[in-house]
Amino acid sequence: MKYGIMERLFWSVFKGGYKRELENTLHVKNSGMVMKKAHKKYREMIESVQEFRPRNRFVSNIILGCILGSVYISLEEKPPVEKMIIFNREAVMNNKIMLKTVISEKNYTAEGQRALAEEAKKSESDTNPYSWQYTFEAGKSLMEFTTYFKTCGLCHLYKEWGIPEITPSMCRLDYDMAHANNTEFIREQTLFDGGEYCDCRYIHKPLKK
DSSP states (O other), rough: OOHHHHHHHHHHHHHHHHHHHHHHHHTTHHHHHHHHHHHHHHHHHHHHSSOOOOTEEEEEEEHHHHHHHHHHHHHHSSOOOHHHOOOOOOOOOOOHHHHHOOOGGGGGGGHHHHHHHHHHHHHHTTOOOTTOOOEEEEOOSTTTEEEESSHHHHHHHHHHHTTTHHHHHTTTHHHHHHHHHTTTEOOOOOTTTSSEEEEEEEOOOOOOO
């Protein structure tokens, strides 16, 4: 991938939160130095990723994953995954721009679910190892649906960079993002843990207006 406008924007939006949580959650004293080193590593990671097909909805996932991965690589002492899960959650979910993006009922409309189904069909022929292949299953109403992921771009990215242990730090964001959108998220297995797929079920309660 090119280190373009979107990639630069993501770094600009999230760098403050990661720097803050280096200090608050991981108690890193030289947070500025870590982030400076991470910025260089972030660009390397981005440029190592195969270009995505146009309008792929998972580009943002891999970009955010590169930010987390670059910060982790830049730490002299590597925290346990339990600590990284908290670190990533606090850095991402306390971001006002992220919350505005997450809070949406688009996926719980007929149009939104048609788009999900169409994207799922396109993903089945996607050979990019940094992307996701999945199928879509409608629920009993528009307020619920399930996706089954057969491949995971983040699993591949972190394996390539020798840091597969932090994958759950990104996986757990699914629960936090769903909760912020007044949605119950249910997952019984993951590819990371050796499952056949990642099953992601969403049960949404309409937001109060």
